[in-house]
Amino acid sequence: MSAFKFVLNELKFSAKDRTLLLWMAVVLGLSSLSVGFGLSEVHSQKKVIENLIVSDRQDRIAEQGKLSDWGSAAYYNFHLTYNSPSGFAFAALGQRDEQPWKHRIRMLALEGQIYERDVGNPSVTLIGRFDFSFLASFVLPLVLIVLLYDLRASERTAGRYNLLESTAARPASLWRLRALIRVSAVSMCLLIPLVFAGWFAETDFLTLLSASTIVLAYAIFWSLVCYCFSAWRKSGSVILMTLIGIWSVTAIVIPASARLIVDRTVALPSGADILMLQREAVNDAWDLPKDATMKPFFERHPQWAHYQPEKSAFEWQWFFAFQQVGDQKTEALANAYRDGRLQRDHIAAWVSLIAPPSLLERSLQSLANTDFNASNRYESEVRAFHRKLREYYYPKFFNHEAFDKAALERLPEFNSGAQAAQ
């Protein structure tokens, strides 16, 4: 029997295999469902951002009546910051249900504002969305397990095993071929909707290609595991349960215990401490001599050091200086909080090497710009934008520039950097 005929026969056999067809349909359906929902979620998030940009602007214009000087402009003007979903976010929504991706900030101390969490229904976050990354990382292995565990055992119980072994020219290659056909069929059903959705969402080609490649590699990995175990001379149920055991350990037990251990070993300053310290610093300043505020402020901004605060009256210069000094005082804590989270994520990246489902999910999220790094980048963007606001207003305050409402048109605007990167 020629190799070609051999393959053809096996293909014909698989085409009649109802279990395989059923699972192919299930995977195709689930994959379409996941990318469909992903696309619609991304669409609505973009819509929300678009609407917010408009109403944020309208609000600023409507508030203009309140503004009588640069100080009140800085006090009353809120500014929208946001992190737009990338072109691949539909496949892995990742941290977008958990980490804030929009803020409205103003010139007050930033530490009091940046931890605001405008996220949705916590039940949604807890259960988690059915996105492509979830399907590929957690469900795909189970489908492969169900399809491959009794590759040999089922033929053995059907009484065809010995017949097949003796008629096939190379018995081992028969099982390999059968496994290969099943895996490729299921992987195709998984990836075709992804590719279509990617084409629809104008995802960057390289991103789509790398995502497909790693998903394929992942499918091959699980197939190899299943294939090896299916050769085990045990009953089908023992093989199946062992494989599900392996899935449970790598998909749930290792990630969950690693999360506990990592959180315990990498200590973070408590968020409450950052906020309390910041509030104390800002509020104490009202009662302290102005010099106590201006000195640390001038250390950061020596260019305004010539400024002489008035002894007792309220001045915006002083007000915003102590807002900034509030941030300065919490800087160490806030940095420790950020670095601690980065370190946790860094360790998680290494640990996920022994938990393939986490590894795949993390990789897809990183391709989609929805991982922790992306939300951290967004946080830095917000900080940078806040700095820009300060740089805009400080010269107006300290140089006593005349108030000019028209100049408010030239206020810095937030540009989402992640928008450009796919």
Place this chain on the structure above:
Amino acid sequence: MNQILGVAADEWRYWRRSHLALGGAIVFLILVISTSLLNMLRIDAETHARSQNQTQAEDTFRAQPDRHPHRMVHYGHYVFRAPAPLAIFDPGLDFVTGQSIFLEGHRQNTAMFAESSSSADFGGLSYLSPALIYQLFAPLIIILLAHGAIVREREAGMLVSLLSLGLTGSRLLLGKGLALLSFIVILLLPLVLTCLFAVARGETFSAVLSLFGAYLAYLLLWGVIALWFAAIVHKRGTALAALTGLWFVMTLILPSVAVNIASNKAPVAGKIETDLALLAEQRGLGDGHNANDPAFAQLRAELLAKYGVQRLEDLPMNFRGLVATSAEEKLTTVLNEYAEKRMAGEVHQEQILINHAWLTPSLAISFVSRSLAGTDLAHYHRFQKEAEALRFSFVQGLNRAHAEKVSYEDDINRNKSEASWQRVRVSAANWQVLGAYQFQTASLSDRISTSLFSLRILLIWLLAFLCLFLWSGWRIKP
């Protein structure tokens, strides 16, 4: 009856000899016990930290020096949400919701610092809790034990002889069911044990009992499903593969698909979105900082008429304080209206989610469990409402001090000199308006009534499969 017990005893004997069943059960128990311990340690540490933070926040507020009362309105206060006692079994939303809210005048802030947002990220299934293990893995162990129940005898050709010996199909099934029931009760022992620790932390026995009952119903349902399958198929392999497929569709796929559907069907507007809408509405209410705001002209005219005076200076109270009080009240009404709307939106979304429990019992049990444990959305809303009530009460307390203890004349001239700053200060004794706060779960009857909807769905599932199971028992064929 003896026959039924005999069948049950035989089943136990079979399980004891089967390495697979035994191994699975032992792994499950180890997993559930270690998770319970770890979770308990974590929740206890959290409880301790948050209650300490709460006391510290209250002490700092009350220890503030004499100052202008409005300064204290902006100084603000923090509340912390202590975990519910049963969070040691089902932490529910605790992990993904903010733990603390900053309370200040003129604003309702969001709850900040959810643990999940600073935790190491390992993806969707890594929030392991004892409750999740019961929802996810216990059904698998039950499938492992029950899938061979009758199909095993059928495959070995023993069913003919068993049935010809006078054992009826229904007795055979009941016997197997009894064995499985006793096994399920054993599986639930760690749950009871963990929950008893919650009793030591202030939970009632009846809550533990209802939680036990809910999980018993859930696991029984899976037992019945598995036995029913085992009674109707002809090959063990088919039973196991089909049940495993059913398991991961029900526990893994359908709940998250339901999340997609619910969030798609009933999107909830975010806080910034509603805040902006609110700001637009609020523009008519007047700025409480500015007593000259035309919005307060009416209040001003009324007060002048009431006390028969010409000038604000002659009022017995500080007009600025009254303005602050009135503005805060009006604003809070609007804020609460919007907050209620947002919460109603979330509840609506959640309701759509719960409706999908008709498709999968694992959604039903997760909602029942969270509600009974006091870690559900209703409790998160309860926290937000309590925080808001506290915010309003201390802000208005401070505004009262502003109106009654600071003279209007001093108040408008406060920026003139150092001495005028001193004159508008009120004594720190006024900071005692701040009430103590401790988050507590709702009463058990409230919790049960929230859980009733999903509980009913769960019980209907159980009843339906029980009927199916008994029906197939009468018709059992070799």
